[in-house]
Amino acid sequence: MAAKAWGGRFQQQTDARVEAFTESISFDSRLAAVDIQGSQAHARMLAKVGLITDDECQQIVETLTQIGGEIKRGEFEFRFDLEDIHMHIESALTERVGDVGRKLHTARSRxxxxxxxxxxxxxxxxxxxxxxxxxxxxxxxxxxEKDQALVLPGFTHLQRAQPVxxxxxxxxxxxxxxxxxxxxxxxxxxxxxxxxxxxxxxxxxxxxxxxxxxxxxxxxxxxxxxxxxxxxxxxxxxxxxxxxxxxxxxxxxxxxxxxxxxxxxxxxxxxxxxxxxxxxxxxxxxxxxxxxxxxxxxxxxxxxxxxxxxxxxxxxxxxxxxxxxxxxxxxxxxxxxxxxxxxxxxxxxxxxQQDTIAAKLEDGFLDATALMEYLIKKGTPMRTGHGIVGKLVALCESRSCRLVDLSLEELQEACPQIEDDIYQVLGARNAMAALCSFGSGGEAPVQEQWGYWKEKLGL
Incomplete structure (x- = not known):
């Protein structure tokens, strides 16, 4: 039992099935480099406070470096009876430097x-x-940079919502x-x-x-x-x-x-x-x-x-x-x-796929919200504007056309405040261009955020 770090008070050998059940070397061997790093720091600390000599510290540090190299090169044998990577390294150290290696675990537990x-x-x-x-x-x-001219439909509920x-x-x-x-x-x-x-x-x-x-x-x-x-x-x-x-x-x-x-x-x-x-x-x-x-x-x-x-x-x-x-x-x-x-x-x-995206960009009334916000700017209450645009969308669906296809007279019939500048808002690209709030998907806000990220990432 002396081979076990904890074997001093035991009278029987560990059952082989227990060793196989309790081992962790099959997955914790990847901790070898950091285990050696931590042990070398611990040895240097023990030398600093006088619990080991400087010569003993040097022996420990150098031997641990050698062991680490063997593990990295695949030259080191792993065994279930040594349980984990920590005992493998300590056992190898002790085999090579004797009692000096046994001093490493001073003031330290696994x-x-x-x-x-x-x-x-x-x-x-x-x-x-x-x-x-x-x-x-x-x-x-x-x-x-590559996609800066492209406009895409944004989605909510996987349904086309607004252009960005x-x-x-x-x-x-x-x-x-x-x-x-x-x-x-x-x-x-x-x-x-x-x-x-x-x-x-x-x-x-x-x-x-x-x-x-x-x-x-x-x-x-x-x-x-x-x-x-x-x-x-x-x-x-x-x-x-x-x-x-x-x-x-x-x-x-x-x-x-x-x-x-x-x-x-x-x-x-x-x-x-x-x-x-x-x-x-x-x-x-x-x-x-x-x-x-x-x-x-x-x-x-x-x-x-x-x-x-x-x-x-x-x-x-x-x-x-x-x-x-x-x-x-x-x-x-x-x-x-x-x-x-x-x-x-x-x-x-x-x-x-620019052509495919462009061909379908006007589908789904991506400019509906832009039209509603146009009405708000003209003095229409938001909920009223929402209802007006909803009815216009329904009209377009019945005709299989788009909002931009409606005549000015038809639009004004729905809301008299609409003027001929409405066509600067309708259409997916115009609706995207109208977005101006900080963090939005419009031209200027996106340029601003693009610049922010280039600076943040050092590009």
């Missing part, structure tokens, strides 16, 4: 060690996801993904707090310097309660939620483009490299990547539920249940990162 590793890993994950989100924002902003600049659509996604980045930045504040030195649950009687190890690991603060350190996985639940919302936004975008790619819409053409064919229908081009982005969004959403259900019944402080927390973290992170890596390339490569 509880605070694991939490430190998870926080370091999550911090890196946040930075990577933030970078991928920025790449996607850049892809949308750079589309604005195509760039307004692209910048709308920039806003969503920017909120995702803001949430991640806020999450980082709670991630970037050092748990190292909290030990099992009560701290230690040894003269450690937790602030020094936190400084070495570039944490911005030090956790203040050792009981809380052992039990806290709030930051993982929060990170998983952030991933779930990113995935939701990606799914919204994918769903829209799936519809736009259909023959019925015909708004967009996707690159061949991001579509697939049918095994039986030779004409088919299927938006499989978009469909899988939409489908994979279910996983981060489920990961939030997994980690919350995992945590909800746990007493203070550490419980072995928490070994399962990494599965939600890794799955949410991997899924969202994979989707984001493809999303920016798809946004860059897609083409709006």
């Amino acid at each position: 509880n605070d060690q694991v939490s430190t590793d998870l926080k370091l890993y999550t911090r890196e994950a946040i930075q990577r996801i933030d970078g991928l989100l920025k790449d996607l924002q850049v892809a949308f902003v750079e589309r604005c 600049k195509a760039a307004h659509y692209w910048l709308a996604y920039c806003e969503k993904f920017d909120r995702d980045r803001q949430r991640l930045a806020d999450c980082l504040k709670r991630v970037n707090v050092s748990p190292l030195g909290g030990a099992a649950l009560a701290g230690t009687s040894l003269p450690i310097d937790r602030h020094y190890s936190a400084e070495l690991l570039e944490f911005t603060d030090v956790a203040r309660n050792s009981l809380d350190i052992s039990s806290d996985r709030d930051y993982l639940a929060e990170f998983c939620f952030c991933m779930a919302l990113v995935a939701t936004h990606l799914s919204n975008w994918a769903e829209e483009w799936i519809a736009w790619f259909s023959t019925e819409f015909g708004f967009i053409k996707l690159p061949d490299a991001f579509t697939t064919g049918s095994s039986i229908m030779p004409q088919k081009r299927n938006p499989d990547v978009l469909e899988l982005i939409r489908g994979k969004s279910a996983r981060p959403i489920a990961d939030v539920q997994q980690i919350l259900v995992l945590l909800k019944g746990l007493p203070m402080a550490y419980n072995r249940d928490m070994q399962e927390d990494k599965l939600a973290l890794f799955d949410a992170y991997d899924t969202v990162a994979a989707c984001l890596e493809l999303a920016a390339a798809m946004v860059e490569g897609a083409e709006l």
